[in-house]
Amino acid sequence: MKHDCHYHPGEPAKWHCGDCQYHYCSRCMPDADHRARRALCPHCSKAMRYLGAATEVVPFWNRLGAFFRYPFHGDPLMVIAICTLVPLVVPANLIGLVIWLVLALALFKYTYAVINHTAEGHLKPPPVAVAFTGSGFDIVILQLLVFVLMGALVTTAAMLGGPLMMMLATAFVVLALPASIMVLAMERSVGAAVNPMNLAMLISRIGTPYFLLYGYLILLTLASGAAQDFALSHFPFWVSQPLAGFLNSTFTLILFHMLGYLLFQYQEELGFASDLQDETAGQDMHQRDRTARFDADIDMNLKDGNYDRVQSMLKEALKRDRDNALRIGQLYQLLSARNDVAELYRYHPRLLGWLADRNDGDGMASLLETLQRAEPTFRLDDPDLALRCGRTLYHRGQFKPALRVLQDFHKRFPDSEQLAPAYLLVAQALANGLSQWEKATAFLTFIQKRCVHHPLHEQMAVYLTQAENREPLKGPKASFSAQE
Template sequence: MSERHCYYHPLEAARWQCRGCQRLLCSRCVPVNDKRTGHCPLCRAPLRYLGSANTAVPFWNRLGAFFVYPLGRAPLVLILICTLLPAFMTPGLLSLAVSLLLLAAQTRYLYAVLEHTSEGELSPPPLGVAFSGGGLVLVIQQVVIFVVMAAAVEMSARFLGPVAGVIVMLAVLLALPATVMLLALEGQLGEALNPLRWLALMSALKWPYFVLYGYLVLLVLGAGVVTDFMWQHFSPAVAQALAGMSASYLSIVAFHLMGYLLFQYQDRLGYAADSSEELPAEQGPRSDNETLRDVDLRLREGDFRAAAGALEGYVERHRQDTQQVPRLFRILVEMDDNDRILRLQRVFMEHFVLSTHAADLAALIERCRKADAGWLPSNAERVFQAAESLYQSGHTRLALWMLKDYHNRFANEPMWVADALLLTARILANHVRNAAKARNFLTVVAKRYPERAAKAQALLAELDQHGTLADGR
């Protein structure tokens, strides 16, 4: 089948399809879960789970795995039991009964292999399945199928002629794998004997069914060649045991192959199964990764408001995220949502100051002022750091605005006030070209703030000598 890809991630195979907008989504868009229920992150319509069929390797590309499959512990033990146990028993009623029970167990296991594989379980079922009951019923059902098919061929040849008999024989031989698969899936003899169901299954699977049929024919021919070789080169007892083992081995390969065909084309048959090689994660509380997936989808759809709403909660929990904090700011800028920017200004300012994103910092301050003309940040350290960053990046007007009335706003933070006055003096001297006003600020620091008095005196001397102040704290 042609692999369908995610609408938003074209390199990813689709795992879901929205019943509303019909978008194909991958596990990056919608996390896989055991319940296989969910809603489209865009239109909120229910999702249809596609299972692992869309990511399954075509059966013709993994033939080696089919022949390794019976070498697992459980099938290998079953093969040995069913082959060797009758060989050590003397002929009689007990031997016949044991052989019949072993045939039932083997048949039950073969159908379990088909069922498990069709559900995406690519490891052999446990040995206990073979002895869990129901095997004898399957044997009887399988015998009935063969008898009915043989009777159909005989009746066709008798009443419609030899040509019709040959055509019917070819048809029932072609439908034989379909009857096995239907009996395994439906568990009802009537379904397995219904020619309309054969046609429905073959038409749903299309040409891969006939490719499978070709492989099954090769397996049957291979079993015949192996049996002939055994009887020619070994004693009858050894040949019988080895031929039985090879027949059991190839039977497991055949049933595993039929089960995988159903798994690979499950979407055509109307069900969804996960591969055991790709275990789904259980659905739990919404994770950060899921939130970011939702943000990505919303942005791809141009739904900035929903993207901002999802990302805001994430940023509140992860204020140090160097990618998502500026991303949220850019989204809000694109939306021109200054009110929300003002509400989140502490998060943004802390990030932009510490990461020296001066351009974003300047944009943040301008937008906060637009949202609230009377707004002023309330953290002394952060205000000074922001002003210093703005000054060093050339945003002197905004730097002076940040320092406006700093000594009154943060009178209980004398060290920061002193540093703010020194920075103000530097801006006035170097960019406003107002040396007199700069000298006034430096004089205030020298007189009122002993911890910075020496620094202020040195700057006063520098100002008198050069008319400007060297940049630096």
């Protein structure tokens, strides 16, 4: 059953809290340990159940093309080639027979490894080494035992109940064979693979899709038989034999990959959890990102309507890191949305500095207007911040707010080194923005007289000439000519 995240509808859930009955996606749980499948509920701090990729996996009937491409990856293609071509060159004696048996065991081992590999969330085939190294060769013997026991079941049914009972037993065996293969691959137990209760339970938990897959498997088997028959009938023996073997191995891998994917798709119903492994390779799943955890908590509290809680969290974060631009921006957005004028006034130096860094003149003009409505005599008491705000407002075309920010700058900050650039900015706002050339000239003249030692003093003559000619105040043009 698919579950969406409680806080992000449409996002597949990865975790479930049994106490709170909340489902969480990966965005809500950035600090979860996916590999160890451990996470604590953000609300009650109790351990949660990992859902794996069950809620986001694509149904098998939507990826048939991927199933048919699966055997043609490098690793399975090499396994098929080795197991198909090597028997052609070995001698027809006892040694050749042993080699043929070993390769057949390797191929069967690889096909069963495909089920486990896929069920664990690996959509790419296992490496070649899986077929020829390590343990697991006993799976062939186990499968033969399963076939023997199934045959014994049909025979016993015929002896005890006659033809009708034999037909029913045969129908059940044929229907349950894919389920038996899946159980055997996962549990490596003959008893579990032939237990009618086990098989019936697996089929019932998967439901209708099992029968849909069963239909696909029948079609695959018929297609494989038809292709092999065509190869044997229309090509010479030395071509048809390896071609038929290649086709048989290819269709078998497709079939087993589909069985493994069915387990992966219905992992929640079958009582286990696995995630997509190939897409997360190289990522550090044990990383604990406190910033991401904090952002997730803010997001969830906002969606729960706990605005006071979010505001307190942001204020505490700014106590620890006063100049954290991310937290300042989040606090600004929250306070603006809540129209909390008192807190906006309290944090206005940092908020205005944040807006200046973003060149957000429109947001700055709105905040200044809010502050001035609340406190008509509001003035910035930091000359550097006042000049930064003035420049941001000027470049965004907010000329009047820029003039208000820099009003009486020489009285408020008489000894500031920013006096000349501040009043030059005032002159530019008046001239370039409001076409008030006389007032602009007065400010330029003030700089020329009062700021004799400032580097801008040398440029005042050029600015005054531009003001007299009603030209935009841009200052002297840059010169790149070398002096002789």
